[in-house]
Amino acid sequence: MRRPSPARTRRAADQIGQHVLVWRKLQGLTAEQVCQRAAISRPTLRKIEKGDPTVTLETFLNVLRALGRLETVVDVLDPYESELGRARADMLLPERVRR
Numbered sequence: 485m486r487r488p489s490p491a492r493t494r495r496a497a498d499q500i501g502q503h504v505l506v507w508r509k510l511q512g513l514t515a516e517q518v519c520q521r522a523a524i525s526r527p528t529l530r531k532i533e534k535g536d537p538t539v540t541l542e543t544f545l546n547v548l549r550a551l552g553r554l555e556t557v558v559d560v561l562d563p564y565e566s567e568l569g570r571a572r573a574d575m576l577l578p579e580r581v582r583r
Contacts, residue, residue, distance in 0.1 A: 489537060501535030507551045508533075521550035 489497070508518055519529050524543055531539050532547055548554040563569030 486538075493537065494535070497537045498535035501533045504547060504551065505533040507553060511551065513551070518547060518550050522546040 508515070515526055515529055519526055522529070522543070523546065528539060528543060529547065532544060545554060545557075548557055559565060564573060
C-alpha cells in the first residue's frame, strides 16, 4: 500500500505534468507523436501530463527526450552548475573526483 505523497510533492508533480503538456503543445506535437517517440502508450502520457507520480523515471525521461528537454533537466540538476555545489565540492571532494 502506497503512502500518500506530501502536498508539496503532489503540487510539483502537477506542475511538471502541466509543463510537459505545454512543451508538447508549443512544439505542435500530438500526443500520438510523443507516444511514438517515447515508446509509450497514450494512457501513460496522459498520466505524465496529469502529474501522476507513479510513472517510472525511465518513462518520464523518455518523454523529456521526445520533447527535446532531457538535457535541460539534466543540466538543471547538475550540482556543479550551482554556486553552492561548486563551493561544497571544492571543500568536500578530493581533487580527482571534481570535474
